[in-house]
């Protein structure tokens with residue numbers, strides 16, 4: 001078994017991307033491909049789409065070419081296996097993958113997730129494991145009609161609009177809401193309810209924090225904690241307490 005880092009100094013120099021249909025690779029692991037290229041532009045890519053009509057083949061080739069701009073080499077292959085019938089085309093697909101495995105010996109294989117309910121995706125995944133036995137294989141998910149989101153064991157966070165890798169576990173992605181929630185509820189201690197505004201900041205080693213411009217039930221709220229003191233202004237009325245003594249301010 002080869003030990004290899006996916007990004008950074010151990011990045012693979014030869015990557016094989018496998019997709020049953022045109023656009024599977026882009027949807028399933030496009031951002032990962034872009035990140036690999038960003039961090040390791042010397043990577044050689046082999047991009048294999050196993051089925052496509054002539055029209056979809058044109059799309060697949062042009063899309064793959066734009067994803068692989070900057071790669072050391074981009075070998076884009078589009079095959080003509082019968083879409084939706086991969087389990088029954090399995091023998092021919094198996095032969096083709098065996099040939100690719102002998103030919104390019106990739107250091108990283110990106111392929112479909114083996115638990116995918118789509119028969120074509122699943123067949124490609126199963127055959128990948130048959131033929132790349134001492135290679136690093138990462139499976140990607142195509143969330144589709146079958147709602148087959150499984151239990152992935154690693155995640156990568158990307159900004160859904162820009163495709164850029166997130167700075168910290170998705171802090172600049174959709175996960176930002178829980179970070180903001182931690183600051184508002186934990187650092188400032190703001191916990192509104194229908195009856196009252198409760199302010200009870202966590203006793204952390206924070207010298208000073210100031211939350212301003214907050215609108216709660218139509219009121220303008222400002223919280224300032226400094227040293228062990230908390231000061232809360234609600235529409236200009238000030239309430240004070242020590243950290244650790246919850247403030248309850250009725251509406």
Ligand SMILES: [Zn+2]
Pocket residue numbers: 020021024121142
């Ligand atoms: Zn597909």
